[in-house]
Amino acid sequence: MTEYGLTPSQTAGPFLHLALPWPDGPDVVPDGTPGAILIAGRVVDGEGSPVADALVETWQCDGDGRFDDPGFRGLGRCATDPDGRYGIRTVKPAALATGDGDTEAPHIDVSIFARGLLDRVVTRIYFADETVANGADPTLSIVDEPRRHTLMAAPDGAGGYTFDIRLQGDPDNETVFFDV
Amino acid sequence: MEQFERPRGLHPPLASPAYRSTILRSPAQPPVLLRQRLTEVTAPLLGEGRIGPGDNDLTRQHDGGEAQGQRIIVHGRVLDSDGRAVPDTLVEVWQANAAGRYRHSNDTWPAPIDPNFTGAGRVLTDSDGYYRFTTIKPGIYPWGNSPNAWRPAHIHFSLFGRAFTQRLVTQMYFPGDPMFFQDPIFNSVPDEKARQRLVSRFDLEATQPEWALAYAFDIVLRGPDGTPMEEPHDD
Numbered sequence: 001m002t003e004y005g006l007t008p009s010q011t012a013g014p015f016l017h018l019a020l021p022w023p024d025g026p027d028v029v030p031d032g033t034p035g036a037i038l039i040a041g042r043v044v045d046g047e048g049s050p051v052a053d054a055l056v057e058t059w060q061c062d063g064d065g066r067f068d069d070p071g072f073r074g075l076g077r078c079a080t081d082p083d084g085r086y087g088i089r090t091v092k093p094a095a096l097a098t099g100d101g102d103t104e105a106p107h108i109d110v111s112i113f114a115r116g117l118l119d120r121v122v123t124r125i126y127f128a129d130e131t132v133a134n135g136a137d138p139t140l141s142i143v144d145e146p147r148r149h150t151l152m153a154a155p156d157g158a159g160g161y162t163f164d165i166r167l168q169g170d171p172d173n174e175t176v177f178f179d180v
Numbered sequence: 181m182e183q184f185e186r187p188r189g190l191h192p193p194l195a196s197p198a199y200r201s202t203i204l205r206s207p208a209q210p211p212v213l214l215r216q217r218l219t220e221v222t223a224p225l226l227g228e229g230r231i232g233p234g235d236n237d238l239t240r241q242h243d244g245g246e247a248q249g250q251r252i253i254v255h256g257r258v259l260d261s262d263g264r265a266v267p268d269t270l271v272e273v274w275q276a277n278a279a280g281r282y283r284h285s286n287d288t289w290p291a292p293i294d295p296n297f298t299g300a301g302r303v304l305t306d307s308d309g310y311y312r313f314t315t316i317k318p319g320i321y322p323w324g325n326s327p328n329a330w331r332p333a334h335i336h337f338s339l340f341g342r343a344f345t346q347r348l349v350t351q352m353y354f355p356g357d358p359m360f361f362q363d364p365i366f367n368s369v370p371d372e373k374a375r376q377r378l379v380s381r382f383d384l385e386a387t388q389p390e391w392a393l394a395y396a397f398d399i400v401l402r403g404p405d406g407t408p409m410e411e412p413h414d415d
Binding site: 008075109 | 193201
């Protein structure tokens with residue numbers, strides 16, 4: 001078997017807005033979809049300053065656990081604004097059986113691209129109101145307990161969720177990033 | 181479940197302080213190893229609906245006329261590391277104009293804007309993983325990373341592949357660029373051979389006589405994990 005050398009990553013740089021944001025990027029589902037939720041937050045750097053030139057990209061199954069539903073794109077994309085804010089309109093994904101007896105709690109995979117990130121960083125959005133499912137999630141169980149809160153989208157009191165991303169910080173406030 | 185290889189030592193370290201923007205944006209904590217499950221081995225199906233007319237020709241996206249600059253064809257294949265084509269995957273590109281200026285409000289250095297060049301394109305790979313677009317050769321431009329720093333000419337690429345694990349954003353460079361030696365982004369790739377894979381190849385065969393030069397750039401995404409599996413035996 002021939003081995004082909006992998007292509008390395010490079011930063012998306014400060015001008016990713018030319019190509020990557022789509023007009024419908026933040027809408028994984030259209031406005032008015034039953035069960036639609038808004039997940040919004042800020043991306044900040046090691047000093048807590050807004051990261052105003054990031055792209056937050058999400059990938060998830062639908063409410064039935066499907067990744068190949070032709071009516072559900074599954075992908076969300078939103079560039080951050082001058083305050084580092086982004087927002088994604090989607091539906092809460094289903095829990096997923098792992099095939100080896102575990103069940104993953106509802107979660108969304110997230111990639112962050114930006115100037116100063118030579119490779120994407122990857123995290124996961126979980127939902128703070130899924131206490132029972134989160135307690136049985138095989139990924140959360142391997143994250144140090146004091147850090148798990150950084151993976152929790154918190155209900156915002158208006159039917160949506162808040163999920164902030166801190167690229168750099170102390171163990172208890174830097175977002176947990178994953179090696180996928 | 182299918183597992184994808186985890187490249188070690190391939191991608192640039194996120195903390196690469198010669199590229200100053202990494203200093204406050206690179207995580208200080210080590211990443212947590214995530215076992216690849218359904219969400220990691222699937223990817224969106226992004227078809228023709230994501231492509232508009234003219235998205236594969238960046239030189240002809242304006243009614244006012246053709247973009248200024250050296251017309252080039254950029255083409256290649258998107259593959260897995262086992263050589264398997266990655267078909268029907270979205271390739272998004274963006275770049276500076278021939279004078280090295282981006283059509284972006286944050287790019288304010290005094291090089292001319294080309295009214296007939298936006299600098300963004302999109303194509304889908306075909307069933308063989310092949311892609312091709314026409315553009316102009318981007319210029320070298322200065323940036324504020326250090327005194328008198330210049331970026332080698334490059335085109336940004338974004339690819340999805342067929343799994344979340346394969347998602348890749350990178351940059352394609354041009355052979356013989358005089359700015360490689362001083363560029364902390366290009367040189368952030370630790371392995372020399374891997375770094376050279378970011379440099380496209382002048383491709384005489386693909387040039388169009390009396391029309392356009394051509395550069396070939398193959399992109400290789402993570403393949404299946406090559407860890408040998410025990411095969412069942414028939415006794």
